Amino acid sequence: MPISKRPPEAYAADQAAIDTQLAVRDMARSFGETRALDSATLTLRRGEIHALAGENGSGKSTLIKILSGVIRPDGGEFMFQGSRARFASPYAAQHAGISTVYQETLITPEMSVRDNIFFGTDGLIRHQRSKSQEISGAHLALDQLGLPGLDIDRPMWTLSLAERQLVTVARAIVRPWQVLILDEGTSALDAHRRDRLFAYLRDASSEGKSVLFTSHRMDEVFDLAQRITVLRNGTTVATVDVAESSYSDVLQHMSGREQAAALMEETNGGSGEVRSAPSALAQRPARSGEPVLRVSDVTLRASSQPMSIELKRGEILGIAGLEGQGQVELVEALCGLSRPRGGRVIVVDDAGRDHEISSYRDANRRGVRYVPRDRRQEGLFASQSVFDNFAIASWGELNRFGILKRGAARKRYQEYAEYTRLVGSPNQPVSTLSGGNQQKVLLGRWTSMHPTVLVLNDPLRGVDANTKEELYQFFRSLAAEGMALVFLSTEIGELLVLTDRIAVIHEGSMQALLPTAEATNGKIVAAMFGQNPEEES
Amino acid sequence: MTDIASGPAVRRLYGRSALSRVISVQTLPYLMVPVMFLLMVLTLSGFLSKSSVVSLLILASLLGLASLGQTLTIITGGVDLSIPSVIGLAEILITQKYADGWSLATIFLVLIGLSVVIGVINAMAPILLRVPALITTLGTGFVIQGIALAGSHGFTQGKVPAWLKTTVSPIGHTWFIPLPGIIVAWVILAALAISFLRFTRIGREGFANGANPLAAKLAGVRSTWVLIVVFTISALCASLVGVFFAGYSGLPDANVGQPYFFETITAVVIGGTSLLGGGGSYTRTVIGALIVAELTTLLVGVNFGVSAQEMFLGIAIVLLATIYGRQSDISTRI
Numbered sequence: 001m002p003i004s005k006r007p008p009e010a011y012a013a014d015q016a017a018i019d020t021q022l023a024v025r026d027m028a029r030s031f032g033e034t035r036a037l038d039s040a041t042l043t044l045r046r047g048e049i050h051a052l053a054g055e056n057g058s059g060k061s062t063l064i065k066i067l068s069g070v071i072r073p074d075g076g077e078f079m080f081q082g083s084r085a086r087f088a089s090p091y092a093a094q095h096a097g098i099s100t101v102y103q104e105t106l107i108t109p110e111m112s113v114r115d116n117i118f119f120g121t122d123g124l125i126r127h128q129r130s131k132s133q134e135i136s137g138a139h140l141a142l143d144q145l146g147l148p149g150l151d152i153d154r155p156m157w158t159l160s161l162a163e164r165q166l167v168t169v170a171r172a173i174v175r176p177w178q179v180l181i182l183d184e185g186t187s188a189l190d191a192h193r194r195d196r197l198f199a200y201l202r203d204a205s206s207e208g209k210s211v212l213f214t215s216h217r218m219d220e221v222f223d224l225a226q227r228i229t230v231l232r233n234g235t236t237v238a239t240v241d242v243a244e245s246s247y248s249d250v251l252q253h254m255s256g257r258e259q260a261a262a263l264m265e266e267t268n269g270g271s272g273e274v275r276s277a278p279s280a281l282a283q284r285p286a287r288s289g290e291p292v293l294r295v296s297d298v299t300l301r302a303s304s305q306p307m308s309i310e311l312k313r314g315e316i317l318g319i320a321g322l323e324g325q326g327q328v329e330l331v332e333a334l335c336g337l338s339r340p341r342g343g344r345v346i347v348v349d350d351a352g353r354d355h356e357i358s359s360y361r362d363a364n365r366r367g368v369r370y371v372p373r374d375r376r377q378e379g380l381f382a383s384q385s386v387f388d389n390f391a392i393a394s395w396g397e398l399n400r401f402g403i404l405k406r407g408a409a410r411k412r413y414q415e416y417a418e419y420t421r422l423v424g425s426p427n428q429p430v431s432t433l434s435g436g437n438q439q440k441v442l443l444g445r446w447t448s449m450h451p452t453v454l455v456l457n458d459p460l461r462g463v464d465a466n467t468k469e470e471l472y473q474f475f476r477s478l479a480a481e482g483m484a485l486v487f488l489s490t491e492i493g494e495l496l497v498l499t500d501r502i503a504v505i506h507e508g509s510m511q512a513l514l515p516t517a518e519a520t521n522g523k524i525v526a527a528m529f530g531q532n533p534e535e536e537s
Numbered sequence: 538m539t540d541i542a543s544g545p546a547v548r549r550l551y552g553r554s555a556l557s558r559v560i561s562v563q564t565l566p567y568l569m570v571p572v573m574f575l576l577m578v579l580t581l582s583g584f585l586s587k588s589s590v591v592s593l594l595i596l597a598s599l600l601g602l603a604s605l606g607q608t609l610t611i612i613t614g615g616v617d618l619s620i621p622s623v624i625g626l627a628e629i630l631i632t633q634k635y636a637d638g639w640s641l642a643t644i645f646l647v648l649i650g651l652s653v654v655i656g657v658i659n660a661m662a663p664i665l666l667r668v669p670a671l672i673t674t675l676g677t678g679f680v681i682q683g684i685a686l687a688g689s690h691g692f693t694q695g696k697v698p699a700w701l702k703t704t705v706s707p708i709g710h711t712w713f714i715p716l717p718g719i720i721v722a723w724v725i726l727a728a729l730a731i732s733f734l735r736f737t738r739i740g741r742e743g744f745a746n747g748a749n750p751l752a753a754k755l756a757g758v759r760s761t762w763v764l765i766v767v768f769t770i771s772a773l774c775a776s777l778v779g780v781f782f783a784g785y786s787g788l789p790d791a792n793v794g795q796p797y798f799f800e801t802i803t804a805v806v807i808g809g810t811s812l813l814g815g816g817g818s819y820t821r822t823v824i825g826a827l828i829v830a831e832l833t834t835l836l837v838g839v840n841f842g843v844s845a846q847e848m849f850l851g852i853a854i855v856l857l858a859t860i861y862g863r864q865s866d867i868s869t870r871i
Contacts, residue, residue, distance in 0.1 A: 364757050378755055381748035383815040392745050393756045395738040402737050445756065 020079070021046045021210040022067070022098075022179055027076030028234075029062055036062040038234035040076070042212075044179065049201060049211045051225035055254050055464040057434035059234040060214050061103055064183050067212070068100035069093030081178070091120065097178035101171075101185040103214075103435075103462065104376060105164045109157035114138050116156050117171045141170040146196030161188045161374065162323040169197065173204075180204070182213040186220060187462045190323045190490050191525065198224050216464050217491065218247050230254055251465060289313060291348050292484045293368070293453050298333060298343035300326045304508030306343055311453065311484045316475065318499030318516070319488040322528050326508035328373075328457070331488050335370035335455045336363030347453070367452035371442060371459050373488075379442045380430055386441055387413055387426035393445050416444040420474055436467030443471070447478060454478065455486045460494065472498055492524050506530045565860060566809055566824045573831040581838040591707045591716065593834050598723035600797070600804055601826035603778045605730050606771020607801040608822040612734070613767045614747035614814035615663065615670030619678035620775045620801055623655060624794025626685040627779025632695030632789040633688070641698065648776045655681065656769025664761060685791040694788075701784035719781050726774075730819040739766050748815025803850055804829050807857050828853075 020043055027040040037059040044050050054060050065071045066078070069087030078085045080096060087093040093100070107116050117138050121129065129137065138152045145166045156164065165188040172180060180201070186194050201211050201224065215221055221228060222242055229239040230253040238253045290313045297306040304326065311317055321327040333340040336357045345357045347366040357363045360370075372378035381389050391398075391409040398405040398412075413426055422440045424433060430441060439459060446454060456475075460468050475498060479485055489495050495502050495516070502519050504512045504527035512527040523533035577584050584590075603620055610617040627648055634644050655677065662673035703709035704718030711721045734740040742763045745753040753760060775794070782793045802812075808825030810817025832853060836846045 360755075361757070370755065372752075372755055377749075377751060379752050381745050381752060381815060383748045383811075384744060388741065388744065392741065392753075392758065395741055396757060399738045402739060404736050404738060404741065406736070 019045050021048070021081065022212075023077075023079040024063070024067070025077040027063060027066060027078065028074045029066060029071065030074055035234055037066070037073070039236065040231060040234065041236040042229050043239070044210050044212055046210060047205050047208045048227065049205050049213070049225050051221045051228045052212060052214045052231065053221060053228050053250055053254055054214075054231035055434075055436075055466055057437075058231040058254070060231055061183055062234075063231070064100065064102075064181055064212075064214070067093070067179075068098055068181060094120075094175055094177075097176065098181065099172035099175050099177035099179070100181040101169050101183065103183040103187075105161070105168050105188070107156045107164055107168065110155055112153050112155055113150065113159070113167055114152040116167055117141065117152075117174055119171075121175065137174050138170065141174050142166070144173070144200050145169055146193055160324050162190065162193060165189060166193065166197070173200075177209065179210045179212065182211070184214055184216070184462050186213075186215055186217070188323075188490070190321075191492065191528075192322055194220070216462060216468070218250065218465060219493065221250070222247065254465070290352075293334065293486075294344075294346040294348065294354070295330075295334070296344045296346060298330070298340040298345065299508075300329045300333070300340055300505075301508035302341065305510070307503075307510035308343075309503060309510075309513065311486065313452075313482045313484055314479050315501070316479050316485040316487055316499045318495035318502040319486065319505065320492060320495055320502055320524055320528060321505035323490075325505045325528075327488055327505040329508070330503075330505060331370075331455055331457050331486065334363075334453075334486055335368050336360040337370070367450075368455065369446040369449065369451035369453070370455045371446060371457060373457035373459075373461065375435070375438055375442060375462075380438060382429070382431045384430060385427050386424065386430050386433065389430045389441050390416070390426070390444050390448070394449060397449065412448045413444070416448050420444065421470060434464075436463040439463055440467070440471070443474070447474075447483075451483065453484045453486065457488050458490055459487075460489070460491075468494075492521055495519075495524070496521065504528055504533070566807065566821065566828065566857070570824060570827050570831070573828065573835065577831060577835050577838065580835065584838070588707045591720070593830055594720050595705055595707065595717060596834065597826045597830035598719045599778055599781060600800055600829055601723050601823055602719075602726065602774050602781075603794070603797045604801040604804040604822050604826055605726060605819065606767075606774040608805050608808075608810060608817065608819050609730070609734070609743065609767045610670065610771050611802075611805055611810060611812060612747050612814060612817055613743040613764060614750060615764065615768075616674065616802070616812070617659060617768060617771045618671065618674040618798065619655065619659060619681055620771065621794035621797045622678040622681035622685065623652070623772050623775035624779040624782060624797060625791040626651070626681050626688075627776040628782045628793050629685045629689045629789045629791050631780055631783045632697055632787065635698065636694060636696035648780070649773065652772035652776045653769050655772040657765055659768040659772070660761070660764035664764070682791065689789045689791050695783075697783045697787045701780070702787065703784075705781050705784040722777070727819060727823055734819060739763050743767055744815055746814075800829060800850075803854055806854055809857075 022042075022044040024040060024042045027037055028035075029037040040059060040063045042050075042052070042063070052060050052063065062071070066073050069090045069092050072086070080098070085096065087096065087098075090100070108119070111119070114134055118129070118134050135152065139148075142148065142150050142152070147163060147166050147170075150163065156167070159167065165185065169182070169185055186197060189197065205211055213224070225242055227239055227241055228245070228250055230237050230250060232254060240249065240253075291310050292313050293311040295307060295309040295311075297308055299306045309317065319327045319331060329338065329340075332338045333345055334357075336345075336359050346354045347357060347363070347368060348354055349366065355366055357366065357368065363370075376382070381392070387410070390413050394409050394412065395404055398408050410426075416422065417426070420440050420443075422437055422444070424437065430438060433441065443459065460471060463471070475485060475487070487495070487499055496519060499516050502512075502514050502516055502524060503510050504514070504524055506528060507530065511530060512523070512533045514523060514527075514533060519533075527533040581589075603624065607617055607620060630648060630651075631644055634647075635641070659670065659674050659677055662668070662677070663670045666673065704711075704722075706717055709717030711718045714721055734743070739762070742753070742758040742760075745756065745758050746760050746763055750760065778797075779794065782790075786793070804825035805817070805822050806812060806825070807828050808817070808821030808823070810821050810825075829850065832849060833846055836849055841849070
């Protein structure tokens with residue numbers, strides 16, 4: 001057919017087809033009885049950075065696994081670069097040009113950084129790349145991601161969580177890619193490293209490559225993406241242009257609840273009205289103001305200055321810092337997991353007596369409880385039920401001659417589940433819960449035992465916006481009951497919303513200890529980079 | 538703005554037949570027990586008598602008791618390869634010392650004491666030496682085997698009390714129960730083991746330790762104590778099996794437990810308890826022990842030699858493990 005006779009719409013359609021890198025229509029997938037994906041529709045253009053938003057359990061990860069060949073769909077259309085695609089394996093997807101960074105930082109701890117970056121690229125016997133190519137490729141990728149000079153022969157387990165996450169990104173970008181998918185690929189990164197990664201992604205997209213990413217940080221989504229596709233209950237409910245929409249629009253699409261947006265506004269305003277806990281959880285009289293934990297001249301590293309902090313009942317202390325500045329050491333010293341180089345960590349008991357913390361077990365006995373950062377490695381028993389995961393720490397209290405008092409534990413669980421709106425059956429495997437609900441289970445493990453001090457190591461990492469909101473309220477009500485909270489977070493906004501004071505750690509020393517009422521984003525960032533926060537205008 | 542073309546979702550639900558609902562991965566081992574029993578009744582003439590069924594159950598009891606400790610150690614995240622040697626040691630001890638004129642009470646006290654020592658060593662060695670239990674129990678197994686062989690050296694004479702023989706005899710009675718003592722002992726200990734795992738603090742902490750040792754430590758689980766209890770139970774069960782074996786032959790034989798090196802693991806795996814730890818139950822191992830006993834009896838009944846029996850067991854393990862492995866594919870782990 002002569003081209004001139006084609007109607008103008010046909011050209012537009014052709015142009016759209018050329019512009020489209022990847023298109024998915026009505027994608028569906030079930031796991032047993034659970035319908036993880038019902039009807040997902042998504043168009044990813046060339047040179048576009050596109051965000052996939054949705055609450056935990058909305059089907060984002062399932063869709064991403066289909067796009068990257070990990071699982072196969074039950075139904076729906078999948079077009080990639082103009083032709084029908086059906087990847088038999090992750091290898092096939094990579095080969096076609098789709099590189100994926102999965103939500104879990106999948107690494108082989110004993111292997112070197114270089115091997116972790118390149119594994120899967122070799123054939124059975126023959127290496128696809130020479131050793132020198134691998135070395136220069138790894139260095140280039142790590143440079144681009146802001147990890148220059150990282151020793152690529154180091155075993156993976158010696159790296160920090162943020163570094164590991166960046167190595168998984170490096171693994172994705174050393175392969176020739178047209179589409180890069182990041183599933184919560186920034187969750188462990190501090191602001192500085194995240195900006196560096198974003199700059200890389202923007203550069204790549206300007207060369208016509210496409211990026212699809214998920215993030216539970218709404219500011220990241222709006223900062224990076226050009227368009228946002230929102231999933232709810234496995235179905236695409238909207239695709240919006242970032243330029244034409246607001247946080248609350250997207251939140252509303254995600255939750256289908258109008259009040260979600262209003263809630264978000266409320267916290268952003270920092271009004272922070274404390275909702276009272278139900279009577280079951282508010283048994284303890286609030287005795288705010290008495291000291292419960294004293295950090296006395298603690299030095300974290302050989303070169304660092306001693307720091308002293310007094311934590312009071314009902315107080316929420318935030319801990320901030322760039323990755324690897326010593327805030328994790330501080331938190332671990334507070335709960336007895338490691339001994340500081342100098343100084344003492346002291347728990348004050350109900351009678352006002354001081355006890356120096358000598359070990360993790362000792363800290364536990366004295367009511368200092370720790371919620372670890374890495375849910376999967378340090379928190380969850382994946383093969384066990386929700387109830388078993390919740391109750392494991394309670395058995396020390398709830399037993400009679402070693403025989404469990406299951407009834408009492410069930411009651412605790414039900415009260416807690418009701419209060420935190422923890423959905424699902426207590427008997428289902430914990431691995432079937434969404435990330436947010438898994439975190440609720442872990443928080444319940446300790447909070448149901450009424451600790452005096454709860455040390456939280458970045459507890460809301462990878463938790464969706466609405467669950468976060470619920471948990472902020474939960475933390476506030478715990479504090480209102482008299483519990484003291486230490487809250488390490490990589491997200492400054494979160495610290496500003498939730499805490500009473502913020503300690504900023506820089507190079508192993510406390511750079512600043514700011515009352516949150518006087519703190520601003522700028523002051524904290526300044527302190528994180530070793531500046532005097534008061535000089536920040 | 539939206540660019541979603543709304544349309545009916547393409548659905549392709551996999552229908553599940555009624556048969557596939559009954560025969561699921563979970564129920565398969567349970568179904569295999571009656572199915573194999575039926576197979577035995579059909580192929581082995583005269584099998585359907587009390588004495589053959591009781592003989593089968595004695596075989597299953599010996600394996601089931603030896604695998605009790607194995608189940609606990611595997612659930613807790615370890616494994617106990619010293620079980621066959623402990624069986625041998627106990628067998629030597631009772632047959633020889635009883636012949637030497639020791640009282641039964643003394644012999645049992647010594648056995649219990651030895652089991653506790655072995656259990657503590659097996660539990661502590663992996664912690665102190667930072668070597669997996671797979672290696673340390675292999676080592677302690679060799680040491681115990683050496684001691685048992687040295688102890689029995691030159692002696693082929695032994696004696697056991699007459700009542701011990703009836704506990705493992707197909708025509709034995711236990712009080713008013715028309716079953717030999719070993720079967721009754723198995724039923725009681727099985728009930729205790731199942732309750733232990735389900736209803737005690739140490740049981741639950743064992744599962745936690747097997748599922749994720751680091752998370753267990755952070756959740757305040759007393760891992761060392763749990764491992765000591767579990768490995769001690771394992772050694773005690775192995776000693777008990779050694780005592781029953783003594784009742785069988787009445788003669789000292791340090792190698793009597795050796796087939797149980799792999800058979801205890803086989804019973805655990807065929808029952809469906811994961812070797813990775815953190816899951817499973819003793820109920821499953823009871824089923825596994827019954828299946829192994831049935832398979833062995835069936836193969837012996839149709840005149841298969843020891844080598845052929847082992848081949849069939851090997852195939853059964855791989856087949857069943859393959860089916861269990863279907864429970865979770867890679868997509869649920871990423």
